Amino acid sequence: MATLExxxxxxxxxxxxxxxxxxxxxxxxxxxxxxxxxxxxxxPKWWFFGFAASFSLLMVFLVSVTWxxxxxxxxxxxxxxxGWGFAIICFVWWIGIGHxxxxxxxxxxxxxxxxxxxxxxxxxxxxxxxxxxxGLYPVLHLGRPWLFYWLLPYPNTMNLWxxxxxxxxxxxxxxxxxxxxxxxxxYVGLVPDLATLRDRSSNRLAKVIYGFGAMGWxxxxxxxxxxxxxxxxxxxxxxxxxxSVHTVVSFDFAIGIVPGWHATIFPPYFVAGAIYAGxxxxxxxxxxxxxxxxxxxxxxxxxxxxxxxxxxxTGMIVVYGYMTELFFAWYSGNVYxxxxxxxxxFGPYRFHWYTLILCNAVVPQLLWLRRIRTSPxxxxxxxxxxxxxxxxxxxxxxxxxLHRDFLxxxxxxxxxxxxxxxxxxxxxxxxxxxxxxxxRFLPTISIFEMRTIVPGSHGGEYTEVPR
Amino acid sequence: MSALQHPARRPPIYxxxxxxxxxxxxxxxxHRIYEAGYRRVDAFTPYPIEEVSxxxxxxxxxxxxxxxxxxxxxxxxxxxxQYWSQVLVYPxxxxxxxxHSWPAFIVPTFECTILGAALxxxxxxxxxxxxxxxxxxxxxxPRFAMASRDRxxxxxxxxxxxxxxxxxxxxxxxxxxxxxxxxxx
Numbered sequence: 001m002a003t004l005e006x007x008x009x010x011x012x013x014x015x016x017x018x019x020x021x022x023x024x025x026x027x028x029x030x031x032x033x034x035x036x037x038x039x040x041x042x043x044p045k046w047w048f049f050g051f052a053a054s055f056s057l058l059m060v061f062l063v064s065v066t067w068x069x070x071x072x073x074x075x076x077x078x079x080x081x082x083g084w085g086f087a088i089i090c091f092v093w094w095i096g097i098g099h100x101x102x103x104x105x106x107x108x109x110x111x112x113x114x115x116x117x118x119x120x121x122x123x124x125x126x127x128x129x130x131x132x133x134x135g136l137y138p139v140l141h142l143g144r145p146w147l148f149y150w151l152l153p154y155p156n157t158m159n160l161w162x163x164x165x166x167x168x169x170x171x172x173x174x175x176x177x178x179x180x181x182x183x184x185x186x187y188v189g190l191v192p193d194l195a196t197l198r199d200r201s202s203n204r205l206a207k208v209i210y211g212f213g214a215m216g217w218x219x220x221x222x223x224x225x226x227x228x229x230x231x232x233x234x235x236x237x238x239x240x241x242x243x244s245v246h247t248v249v250s251f252d253f254a255i256g257i258v259p260g261w262h263a264t265i266f267p268p269y270f271v272a273g274a275i276y277a278g279x280x281x282x283x284x285x286x287x288x289x290x291x292x293x294x295x296x297x298x299x300x301x302x303x304x305x306x307x308x309x310x311x312x313x314t315g316m317i318v319v320y321g322y323m324t325e326l327f328f329a330w331y332s333g334n335v336y337x338x339x340x341x342x343x344x345x346f347g348p349y350r351f352h353w354y355t356l357i358l359c360n361a362v363v364p365q366l367l368w369l370r371r372i373r374t375s376p377x378x379x380x381x382x383x384x385x386x387x388x389x390x391x392x393x394x395x396x397x398x399x400x401x402l403h404r405d406f407l408x409x410x411x412x413x414x415x416x417x418x419x420x421x422x423x424x425x426x427x428x429x430x431x432x433x434x435x436x437x438x439x440r441f442l443p444t445i446s447i448f449e450m451r452t453i454v455p456g457s458h459g460g461e462y463t464e465v466p467r
Numbered sequence: 468m469s470a471l472q473h474p475a476r477r478p479p480i481y482x483x484x485x486x487x488x489x490x491x492x493x494x495x496x497x498h499r500i501y502e503a504g505y506r507r508v509d510a511f512t513p514y515p516i517e518e519v520s521x522x523x524x525x526x527x528x529x530x531x532x533x534x535x536x537x538x539x540x541x542x543x544x545x546x547x548x549q550y551w552s553q554v555l556v557y558p559x560x561x562x563x564x565x566x567h568s569w570p571a572f573i574v575p576t577f578e579c580t581i582l583g584a585a586l587x588x589x590x591x592x593x594x595x596x597x598x599x600x601x602x603x604x605x606x607x608x609p610r611f612a613m614a615s616r617d618r619x620x621x622x623x624x625x626x627x628x629x630x631x632x633x634x635x636x637x638x639x640x641x642x643x644x645x646x647x648x649x650x651x652x
Contacts, residue, residue, distance in 0.1 A: 028513055029617035031642055153548055161552035163559070165571040169623055173545075173578040181585045192514075194614070199612040215599035218606070219614050221497075221523050224515040225597040227529040230592035234585060237534075243582045451514040451617075457490065 021115045021453055027453040035447045037436050038201050039440070046292060049439060053184035054432035062427020064419050065140065073143050075419040082402045083410045085140035086420040089394040090427065092249055093277065094134035096270075096390065100278020101127025102182060105189070108240035109231075115306055117453055120296045120426050121446040122195075122289065122439070124186045129434040131179045132283070132426040138171070140423070142285065145368050166252040181241055185234050188227075191217050192448040196253060238252040246274045246466055253397065259340040260401035263328055269321030276314035276360075276388035279307050281384040285435065287380045289444060298445055301374050302389070308373040311386065315364040318393075322361065348413065353400075359389025362376055477633055478625035480602035481652050482507075485621045485644035490516055493619035496642040497522035500621065503638060507627035511605065511620040533591035536582050541583015545576045607651040622650060642651070 022031070070074060078085040101123040108116035139148045151172045152164050163170045175421055195214035201207050217223070250270035253261040283304065290299040329341035344353050363385045372378045404411045416424075440446070475547050487493040495509060497519050500508055510519045549572040553559070558566045588631070593599070605611050605622060623635050639647045 027590050027617065032513070032616045057651060154554060159557070164549045164553050165568055167574075170574040170578075173575040176576040177582045180582060184585055184589045187598075188592070196615040197512075199615045203632040215593070216601055216603060217598065218512045218603055218611075221510040221512065221516070221520045221524055221594075223598075224512065225520040225525040226515075226528050226530050226592050226595045228515050229530045230588045233531065233588045234532050237538075237585050237588065241585075242572070244577060251574075364603075447515045451632060457514065 005044045009183065018325065019300065019302045021118065021302065021454075022450070023300065024455075026297065026454050028454055028457055031450040031454055032196060032200075032447055034295075034297070035443050035445050035450065036197055038295070039197060039443055043440065044292070051133040051436040051440075053431055054436050057425055057429020059426075059429070059434045060422050061429050062088035064426050067419060068140060068423070069145070073141065075322065076423075077415050077417045077420055079406065079412070079414075081410050082399060084402065085143075085400050085414055086135045086416050088252075088426055089398050090393065090424050091137035091141075092270075092329070092394045092398075093391050094130045094137070094431075095178075096246060096274035096277045096394075097129040097250060097273070097281045097451060098134065098178075098182070098278065099246060099274035100129035100282050101186075102126070102178075102242040102277065102284070103275055104236050105185060106235040106331070109235045109237060110308075111133040112307075113149070114453055115303055117449045118300075118445055119282065119286060119307075120187075120449070121189065121442075122188065122285060122435075122444045125183065125273075125435065125438045125442075125444075126278075126281060126285060127182050128179070128186060129431045129438075130278075131175065131182060133431050133436070135175060135179060135292050136427065136430075138168075155334065165261065166249065167255045171252055174245045178241060178245045181234070181238055185238055188231060188234065189446055189449075190442065191215065192219065192227075193443045193446060194241075195219065196447050197443065211365065238254050243271055244268045253401075258401050258405055259303045260325075260344075263325065265321055265324045265328065267325070268441055269318065272317035272321065273298065273390060273393060275309060276318050279311045279314065279385060280386035281388070283307050283311070283383040284387065287376045288384075289439065291376070293439070293444065295445065298450065304376060304379055305370075305373045308367045308379055308382075310363060311383075312367040315386070317365075319361045322357070335377055339404070340401060344396060349400050349403075354397055356389055356392040356396055359385045360393060363389075381432075400407065403420050471555045478491055478630075479582055480625050480632075481650040482575070482624040482626075482630070483609075483632070483639060484605065484648050484650050485623075485639040485642065486610060486613075486645065486646040486648075487619040487621070488645050490519075493621060493645050494522060496517045496621055496639075500623065500638070500641055504629050505627050505635075507624035507630075509624075511611070511614040511622070513615055513617060513619075529595060530591050533595075534588045537587020538584030539560070540638055541586075542576055542580035543629050544583070544613075545579025546572060549575060557611065558604070569614050604650050604652050608648050610646065610648070 024192070026034075030213050038214070076085055076087070078087070101120075103118040103125040104116050105127075109120075139145050142148060149357045150160075151162060151169065154314065162172075164170075191214055195217035198207055198210040201210060250266035254263060254266040256262065270278040286299055287304070290296050326341050329337040332338070344350070364382060364383060366372045371381070399414050403414055482508065485496065488511065493512065494516065495527055496512055501522055501524060508523055510516075510523060512519060518651075532648070550567065554566045555573075560566070589644075597637060605614075607622075610618070621639070621642075623630060623639070625632075629635075
């Protein structure tokens with residue numbers, strides 16, 4: 001047998017060919033120069049236009065919130081029976097988007113998916129900014145937002161403590177922990193890159209500011225040793241954390257005895273939806289970013305294709321969730337559950353539901369085609385569609401369950417007012433403004449991790465043999 | 468630390484710095500310098516190279532222990548906070564259900580565990596690495612700026628008992644270093 005040539009052992013398995021993660025010809029020096037140049041060069045013109053547009057949207061947010069503070073939540077469309085309107089829809093939407101960043105930075109690191117290296121930095125930034133937008137909503141929804149700290153357990157003269165049996169308090173803990181850990185993870189990843197910028201910028205002020213951020217990082221072998229341990233441990237901690245966050249968000253619904261909410265499918269279905277929406281947002285950001293900063297060497301077609309695959313897979317889980325919901329409604333034999341399902345498909349919000357199915361279940365099927373997965377334009381368009389679909393999904397979950405529950409006497413309808421839309425568009429402005437500042441002042445791709453994956457470097461465990 | 472020593476007992480320079488063009492040269496040099504008996508040695512690389520850390524004798528990080536401690540502290544603290552507030556000082560009787568409703572306390576306990584462990588990981592790492600450190604002598608060598616690009620450096624401190632300005636320099640030059648320079652304090 002031919003295997004005997006190998007000392008009796010079976011021949012080693014041939015690895016399937018994969019396109020490289022970094023375009024050929026790059027070295028540790030060239031990735032350093034190319035990525036830091038993006039930050040250290042003169043501000044490109046398009047940046048000012050983009051920033052100005054985002055900043056204008058941020059002003060819409062400030063106006064909406066100011067009016068909210070003056071008049072109260074009555075300016076929103078919320079009223080009985082629908083107390084959770086845009087505020088909760090957008091909260092879930094934003095926090096879901098954040099999940100892809102942690103998935104890329106932590107879970108794909110542990111799974112040794114090297115291609116994550118090119119996208120983890122800005123995906124983590126996206127997480128932070130999305131969580132910032134999400135966190136605003138429950139606070140604004142409080143009615144008296146200035147008393148938000150009542151949610152936190154602290155000794156006070158009223159002798160009151162938060163109700164720890166409520167999923168809403170679990171949410172406070174989950175989201176604030178998530179925000180903190182994401183920020184720490186992001187900053188730890190930035191430290192060596194800030195040192196690179198400190199060493200490479202010629203501007204004295206920039207040197208000082210990046211130097212502060214780098215905290216005297218000098219790339220010592222002893223430091224890297226602890227650093228790598230910390231980074232892996234953080235990834236290990238962030239992995240269960242990110243799964244717990246959307247699980248807890250889904251508890252906000254699932255713990256309530258409302259038809260359409262009280263379902264065990266909610267946690268996994270929410271987590272899959274979060275990753276689905278998040279990858280759509282990563283693609284929405286990555287595709288223009290790689291084009292405008294000419295980073296096609298690092299964010300290659302392979303990256304886009306992989307993200308398309310993740311989107312397709314998680315999208316199918318979400319579709320499975322929709323089917324399971326309908327099955328649960330039928331199998332429960334419960335008249336209210338069955339009515340809820342009927343009402344979603346044939347009730348007054350049916351067009352929302354049809355659009356949701358079109359956006360989340362039908363259109364992403366295009367991703368089965370390789371030609372679509374490798375086309376930035378198609379991927380960008382599909383990502384937009386998925387973002388809309390995921391927003392509608394939360395709309396359906398929040399609104400259709402509440403607007404017709406048990407007693408027909410307490411049925412009602414809900415529509416967002418101009419202030420609801422203003423706040424929502426405003427948070428998009430906040431998100432984009434923060435993102436524009438980020439891509440201008442910080443390296444959008446992790447430089448030191450890119451150095452480990454260029455051919456010929458000693459990245460140790462991360463190195464894949466170049467083919 | 469060396470800056471605080473008495474000037475008379477302080478070596479005239481901080482140490483010798485060798486520059487390498489490839490990571491392979493640095494890995495080989497790290498092994499050789501450690502085998503030659505030098506212990507106050509540090510390498511500086513643009514990205515983590517496990518072989519170098521191991522060659523210089525960094526085998527186990529203390530960090531996992533710190534993280535475990537942080538996680539335990541966070542978890543126990545989180546559970547205690549809930550037990551104390553919900554059972555001891557502010558018990559609420561809701562339909563006669565038990566006040567010590569531990570399943571409901573799991574989620575915040577879990578989140579506090581992660582928070583404590585993550586804070587311990589980050590601040591523990593900075594603490595073990597002695598960061599932030601505003602000043603370090605290696606930055607006195609202008610070429611050291613390349614350590615964050617594509618050059619690899621090895622520094623032997625003058626405090627090392629085996630250190631001898633000429634002998635050590637000869638050893639470093641023989642290790643395929645492209646340049647050997649003195650590091651001022």
